[in-house]
Amino acid sequence: MDFLRPATLAEALSIKAQRPEAVPIAGGTDVMVELNFDHRRPAALLDLTRIAELREWEAVDGSVRLGANVPYARVIDELGDRLPGLAMASRTVGSPQIRNRGTVGGNLGAASPAGDTHPVLLAAGATVEAASARGTRLIPATEFYLGVKRNALAPDELITAVHVPATGAPQQFAKVGTRNAMVIAVCSFALALHPARQRVGAAVGSAAPTPRRASAAEDFLSGELTATGRWDSPEPLPDPVVRRFGELVAEAASPIDDVRGSAAYRKHALSVLARRALGWAWRDYSGKVA
Known part of the structure; x- marks a missing residue:
């Protein structure tokens, strides 16, 4: 296994173009687990x-551009007021050690249906910034998750940032x-x-092959709040x-029975x-309004 260590983003993109099979690693909280259990052996x-x-x-145009390698601990310490969810x-x-190493960018790259940050990015209307030697593009979070641990990145692309609207309005995660x-x-x-x-x-999250928006629930509640002037x-x-x-949120899910819980319980x-x-x-x- 080759260990490639670029010093700049341009160098990393050049390597990724030449070696698209190379697996990116930053915090390593997902990749190293797969390596340690021999579930993955990349070249x-x-x-x-x-x-x-x-x-x-x-902060850029009403959003936060969050670099792919900003760890969870810094999100908590520095962005709690801008991105509460x-x-x-x-x-x-995880643990404090994991939060100091793990990143939102790594969570996106892994694209696990159970990733904790995915539902927040979907609800907030985030976009994923992907770069390659060919250029940079923005992928709406709603189009990023393609299946279990599959995402919309091209083989030569790296996640460089995620753009999250900073509305100042309440958000919740549970x-x-x-x-x-x-x-x-x-x-x-x-x-x-x-x-x-x-x-x-x-x-x-953790209730379908991919994280997903509860669109019918969104439409219902948005309509109710608007119609009643709330x-x-x-x-x-x-x-x-x-x-x-x-x-309606429960109806948006299509869960399975597994060792962590039944489909009925998840709904x-x-x-x-x-x-x-x-x-x-x-x-x-x-x-806030009052």
């Missing part, structure tokens, strides 16, 4: 840890697991309010509306998570 590893520009974030999800990832940390989610849910567009973003006057939400939202849990997350987010929104 080459492409170490991205020396590339300084991948470790930075910046992503910070919440980052707090649930997951169910056998414990609070060091555990793969049985299921997860993310919610983002977009008052400027009078839209709600909602997405589920975006401007955020009165308490009627219980039937909250319950119907939870039902039930998603409904509960959606109702709770909506309650928390709406309480926060009501306080």
Whole structure:
């Protein structure tokens, strides 16, 4: 196995063009597990840890451009006010050691259906920045996940950043697991309010072959909030509306039975998570508007 260690992004993209089979590695929290269990034996590893520009974030046109190698710990410490949902999800990832090494970019590259940050990126309307020697393109998060551990990257592309809208409006993330940390989610849910567009973003994780948006739930709740004028006057939400939202979130999932939980349990849990997350987010929104 070759170990390739470029010092710049341009050098990394050049190597990736010549060696498209090279597997990128930064924090290594996914790749090293696969190597240690002999689930994967790539011809080459492409170490991205020396590339300084991948470790930075910046505010750009109302969004945060988050470099692919910014670790979860920095998302929590530095971006909790701008990207609250992503910070919440980052707090649930592994142990402190994992949060210091693991990255949102690595989570995207792995494209696991159970990745904690995926539902947040979908609900927030994020886009993935992919670069190659041919140029750079933006891929909407809704088009990035193609299947179990499959993504929309071309063989010669690397994830360089993810662009996440920073609306300042409430967001929530919640997951169910056998414990609070060091555990793969049985299921997860993310919610983002977009008052400027009078839209709600909602997405589920670990409950389908890919993370996915709960589009029917989004449309239902967005329509209810707009029709009743609650975006401007955020009165308490009627219980039937909250319950119907939870039902539609559960219907968006297509889970399986496995060692972590049954399909029926996942659907039930998603409904509960959606109702709770909506309650928390709406309480926060009501306080901000008032």
